[in-house]
Amino acid sequence: MREFHKELENFELDLPGREKVSFNNNARLLEIMRSQYPNWEEAGKVTSIPIARIPRLFLKNVYMSKDQQKEFHPLQKGEEGEIKIYQLLLESLDKNRKGVLVLSKVNGREMFATTSAQVEIDTVLIHPAKGVFLFNIKAQGGKGLTPQKVEKDFKKHSNFLRMLMQYGYENETDFPPIHSVYCHLVDDxxxxxxxxxxxxxxxxxxxxxxxLKPETFCSSWSQKLDGVPDFDHKLTEIFEVFIARLAALNSIEGSLALIHDQISTNYAQATNKNKNQFGTTDEDTKAVLNEASRTSINxxxxxxxxxxxxxxxxxISTVVEHLQDPSREGLRLLVRGCKGSGKTMLLIFLAKIAVxxxxxxxxxxxxxxxVVVYNGDSLTRKYVSEKLEHLLEPSGVIVDAAGKYV
Structure with a gap:
């Protein structure tokens, strides 16, 4: 916990107007929270933070080969299950009940280096009277899915939320409750x-x-909530500060700027596992291609x-074949695609492979x-060239913005 809290001490939020807010500035975090999500506790109100759920895998099946579809099927099934629960929580709230906050995909892995903060929580629901509800969603069964595995995930995830809640309140003994919700979409x-x-x-x-059927969820969830007691109102201040912290972290990870960053740095068209996609080349070349497919933001x-x-x-296969055979004549390829379709990403990859x-x-x-990369479009030359230089400099690739090498 001490390691995580020390990391939070150095954490700053960048706000418009070049304002930087320290994570221990509770008053300012609360002010931001109340400004962005006013009166979220009102009856029948559901507030999503961020306003939309970011997909774990941007690519659809139509863009993947049959082997890739089979490889990523478990990830897609899990994604479908999480989206279903997210939509149920947004759309099926009893209008006579207090409002709630829904935070989809609370991801400490993307922000913190501390081992105990390396968690990825499916969904968190905040209820103003009942406390925090931590969701674990499973859309597939199998022998590997055991009560012990689910319990281990709950303990790890609740520990992360508790550490975040206790930051600055280490001497306190009582904290708002964190409840566990297991959603089993496979059977009854x-x-x-x-x-x-x-x-x-x-x-x-x-x-x-x-x-978890749309027609039964509202009444079923209401009955479950009725069985959960309200927490002591004396803990309201700690609870509100915790909400402000969690909202700040999730807003950062879910902002439009981050989505733009993911797309522009190839992070969107990526997964956390290195899948073998180059089966027709020799082992040495395959290893080079797989390694060059690695990408990260920071x-x-x-x-x-x-x-x-x-x-x-x-x-990629066509270019590699020509590069590996010096006797071949020069190669000219015309790659067409709309904005954001991956043309620049492919160019960067091929330049690294050429090196x-x-x-x-x-x-x-x-x-x-x-290896020289040249951008001949005068309208985008400065911006694109600077971006290419940043991404290709470690590889020893020259980015020619002035046409010196053309």
């Missing part, structure tokens, strides 16, 4: 999960397939690997600057 076998410990620090609620984010579309894989192949053909030589 509640007995299988009765082994989950009920000593997780709050109530344990189990929602089965029949509970030092705190884990590395991810680009998922190449079949058309992109074909272009690696030249190094393998001429080991021990200084090959810096033997």
């Amino acid at each position: 076998n509640k007995e299988k999960f009765e082994g989950i410990s009920k000593q997780l620090g709050g109530a344990l609620l189990i929602c089965t397939k029949s509970d 030092s705190k984010k884990r590395d991810r690997y680009i998922i190449w579309k079949p058309e992109q894989v074909q272009i 690696k192949i030249i190094e393998s053909q001429h080991p021990g030589q200084n090959n810096h600057g033997k």
Whole structure:
């Protein structure tokens, strides 16, 4: 906990007008929260933070090969389950009940280096009278899904939320409750999960397939809430500060600027596992291609690997074949695509690959600057060239903005 709290001490929020807000400035965080989400506790009101759910995988099946579709099927099923619960929470609230906050995908992995903060929570719901509801959503069964596995996830996730809640209140003994909600979308076998410990620090609620149907969810969820006692109103101040902190973190991870950053740095067309996508090349070249597919935004984010579309894989294979055979004539390719379709991402990748192949053909030589990228569009030359320089400089690729090498 001390390591995590020390990291929070150095955490700052960047606001419009170049304002920087320290994470220990409770008064300012509360002011921001109340300004962005006023009266969220009003009856029948549901507030999503951020306003929309960011997908874990941007690519749809139509952009992936059959092998890729099979590989990512479990991830897609989990994504579908999380989206279903998110929509149920947004649309099925009893109009006579107090308002709630819904935070989809609370992701400490993307922000913190502390090991205990390396969590990815499916959904968190904040109720003004009942406390915090931590959701664990499973859309697939199997032998690997056990009560012990679910309980372990709950403990890890609730520990992260508790540490965030206790920051600055280390001497306090009482805190608002954190409840556990297990959503099992596969069947109605509640007995299988009765082994989950009920000593997780709050109530344990189990929602089965029949509970999670749109026509039954509202009444089912209302009944479950009725069985959860209200927490002591003396803890309201700690609770509100915690909400402000969690909202600030989730707003950062869900802002439009972040989505733009993910797309512009190839992070959107990526997953956290390195999938073998280049099966027709030799092992050495395959290793180079897989390694060059790695991408990341900053030092705190884990590395991810680009998922190449079949058309992109074909272009990569064609370029690699020509680079590896010096006897071939020059190659000219025209790559068409709309804005944001991955043309620049593909260019950056091919430039990195060209450097690696030249190094393998001429080991021990200084090959810096033997690969040049030129942007001939005068309208975008300055912006695009600066972006390319930032991304390609570590690889030794020259970005020619003035046409010196053309």
